[in-house]
Amino acid sequence: MAERILEMKNLVKTYVMGDEEQVVLKGINLEINRGDFLSVLGPSGSGKSTLMNIIGCLDVPTRGTYYLSGELIRDLPEVSLSHIRNREIGFIFQQFQLLPRLSAQKNVELPLIYAGVSEKVRHQRSAHILERVGLAEKMKNRPNQLSGGQQQRVAIARALVTEPTILLADEPTGALDQQTGHQIMDLFKELHAEGKTIVMITHDAEVAKNGSRIVRIVDGNLSEGVYNA
Ligand SMILES: Nc1ncnc2c1ncn2[C@@H]1O[C@H](COP(=O)(O)OP(=O)(O)OP(=O)(O)O)[C@@H](O)[C@H]1O
Ligand SMILES: [Mg+2]
Numbered sequence: 001m002a003e004r005i006l007e008m009k010n011l012v013k014t015y016v017m018g019d020e021e022q023v024v025l026k027g028i029n030l031e032i033n034r035g036d037f038l039s040v041l042g043p044s045g046s047g048k049s050t051l052m053n054i055i056g057c058l059d060v061p062t063r064g065t066y067y068l069s070g071e072l073i074r075d076l077p078e079v080s081l082s083h084i085r086n087r088e089i090g091f092i093f094q095q096f097q098l099l100p101r102l103s104a105q106k107n108v109e110l111p112l113i114y115a116g117v118s119e120k121v122r123h124q125r126s127a128h129i130l131e132r133v134g135l136a137e138k139m140k141n142r143p144n145q146l147s148g149g150q151q152q153r154v155a156i157a158r159a160l161v162t163e164p165t166i167l168l169a170d171e172p173t174g175a176l177d178q179q180t181g182h183q184i185m186d187l188f189k190e191l192h193a194e195g196k197t198i199v200m201i202t203h204d205a206e207v208a209k210n211g212s213r214i215v216r217i218v219d220g221n222l223s224e225g226v227y228n229a
Contacts, residue, residue, distance in 0.1 A: 004034075006030065006055070007032075008029060008064065008065070009029055009065045010029065011054070012025055013047075013054065013061055024050045025050055025220050026220040028064070029222070034165075034195075035192075035196075037211045037213070038214075039200050039202060039210065040201045040215055041203070041208040042203065044203060052170050052199075054066060056089050056168050057081045057089065060073060061073075061074075068166075069165055087162070088165045089165070089166055090158075090168065091170075092167060092168065092172050093170055094170060096155045097155065098151060098154055099143075104138055104157075105126050107143070107155075108158045109122040110158065111161060129160050129161045130157050132160075134153060138150060149183055149184060152172065152180075156187065160196075166198070168199050169188075169198065172184060172200065
């Protein structure tokens with residue numbers, strides 16, 4: 001039996017601008033099981049980042065329900081949402097979002113500091129995961145001493161190190177040349193084969209094809225496309 005880790009029912013997100021209300025997500029229904037590699041494909045302005053912010057517990061729905069690991073995600077105090085984020089979500093961004101003054105290894109250790117892990121264990125786990133993404137030789141380098149692809153590998157290691165329920169990636173190849181982008185997608189596919197659950201947001205249909213499932217979002221409406229695997 002597949003283990004359901006995410007469920008959205010009739011999820012609506014509206015933004016109020018003055019006295020205008022804009023409905024950005026228009027009743028999203030989505031289910032994700034452990035081990036899925038889901039691509040969310042959609043054009044600019046369709047609501048991808050809005051959906052990603054809700055999946056990542058950076059924002060909450062206006063109406064409808066969102067369950068993550070069985071827990072109802074609603075308008076909770078920021079400190080509660082940040083605990084859920086730290087435990088459940090590994091974020092990967094287009095622009096890597098590494099801290100420039102810290103080594104690759106220290107960047108990867110950061111989420112473990114927030115999670116209260118001891119220095120010794122942080123050191124071991126960050127080294128292990130950096131090896132896993134092919135950066136054993138670069139752990140002491142700062143981000144500006146790394147290529148774009150290497151920086152994204154550090155960001156992926158940082159996302160993996162807490163063993164989150166979902167790896168959540170927003171345009172992870174958007175800042176990379178095509179060949180480097182392919183290498184990062186190969187790494188995602190390996191992680192998927194190891195059983196990781198990945199949600200990847202992209203506007204690029206070729207990139208989306210790396211997923212095992214594709215959903216399309218157009219003007220705030222989501223529909224499931226073809227299954228690749
Ligand atoms: N904080 C906000 N307040 C008001 N409107 C917003 C807010 N954030 C997003 N929107 C609106 O919601 C719609 C969807 O935006 P969103 O950022 O989710 O699109 P996107 O699919 O991520 O686009 P892109 O591919 O350009 O990043 C847009 O019309 C945008 O103007
Ligand atoms: Mg966006």
